[in-house]
Amino acid sequence: MKINRLIEITVLLLKKEVIKAKELAERFEVSTRTIYRDIETLSMAGVPVYMSKGKGGGISIMEDYSLSKTFLSKEDKESLIIALKTLKATKYPEIDSAIAKISGLFKDDDEDWVQVDFSHWGSNPNENQKFNRIKEAILKRKMMTFNYINSRGEGSQRYVEAMKLIYKGVGWYLYGYCRLKENFRIFRISRIKELVVNDEVFKRRQTPLMDHMEYEETQKETKRPWVTLKLRFKEEALYRIYDDFDAESIVKNDNNTYDVTTSYPEDEWVYGYILSFGRKVEVLEPPRVRGIIANRLKEALKIYNGSL
Incomplete structure (x- = not known):
């Protein structure tokens, strides 16, 4: 708990010029004496924090201090931003907050040098909603029903235990257990229509190795060499x-x-x-x-x- 508190205090100091000890104490539900000890610990660890008295006083951190110089290289920082931007493109919750915190850590407001967007040009906004519903079904382990068109143009209604979202090549795929076929299947998301997330909760199955499963799927689904x-x-x-x-x-x-x-x-x-x-x-x-x-x-x- 103390380590987490020390890290969060450092992040807060990097984002704000001055913070009162009482404000930190209330935030972490500890005494002001504990906050003073935390500040002393940070100072001993090499973090340039200092305290000032009087009106407008409080706890501050050296203006030019950056965690990137202490822990991460420039390349590490850029890789981290790319990873977060990629998650943001998948509509993963709370990523905006994470990106803001990382930017505060590095004293860098210029994280807009990269943008990741997996949607097609001219795609329907409903496609994003479909993606979000699939994500919800995976995280909450809820059954999904949808109509699916396979590569031979054949349509069928599927009842699927959603396991994983896969981005491969230039498209998104859903990996899950299909109760109609009684086996694991990969579905291209663009071919999923009339998707409904049901209330039924399933118990997650042990999944086979993906490479082996993909090879067998190709043979079983197409039935062609x-x-x-x-x-x-x-x-x-x-x-x-x-x-x-x-x-x-x-x-x-x-x-x-x-x-x-x-x-x-x-x-x-x-x-x-x-x-x-x-x-x-x-x-x-x-x-x-x-x-x-x-x-x-x-x-x-x-x-x-x-x-x-």
Whole structure:
């Protein structure tokens, strides 16, 4: 208790110019004599606190004193601010208060050099509410009901024990136990619709290792083998290529095209992903997927030719 009180007293002194001993005593519900002993302890520990008498007097700390010089390096401070900003982006409670306290510790009001926002451009504000309801269900261990669209376009109602929020790649996912499938599942949050947090409280299950579970999920959910794709992109697609693939896997050709070899579970998502590049991509391998993409482009062209 004394250590916690000493730390909080130091934080308060860094944020305010002068504090009365009586004010601190009332805050911590101790005697003023105890506060005087705390100030003496801080002074002996090297914290430059001092006391002044008279009108406007009280307990103060040296104006230029900064804990960052004592405990943390500049890099440590920046890493801490990034971590807190990331939590703030997830709407985690009371992070604003934590950031303010950290800024007070470092005598630094310029924590706005970084901003973290996981929402998509143009996203619906309701998406944030969905995220918050999922977070509530995890923390309070409440059951959730929602409609879900899988990667094959199939819809189903799920009854889920929410375990964990995962940010992977460019999207948020929910990891939990699905009572419909009687197994652990990963759900992409953007595909969760009509979410309801129920009053039923569940007992948290022992969860399997994530890597093993993810591999089995891919096999069970898609029921399709993985396909290795060789894709050739035009230079206009370069910005997306570097968004989606490691630089080591991108090979530049002499004619300013770029080849990428990658593997995915073969399903509707893969076809849609390739088609999203339009004329900026060509499927080189395998021939079967190349044919599927060509046929879909022909079908799309029929639609537009019919409207001209």
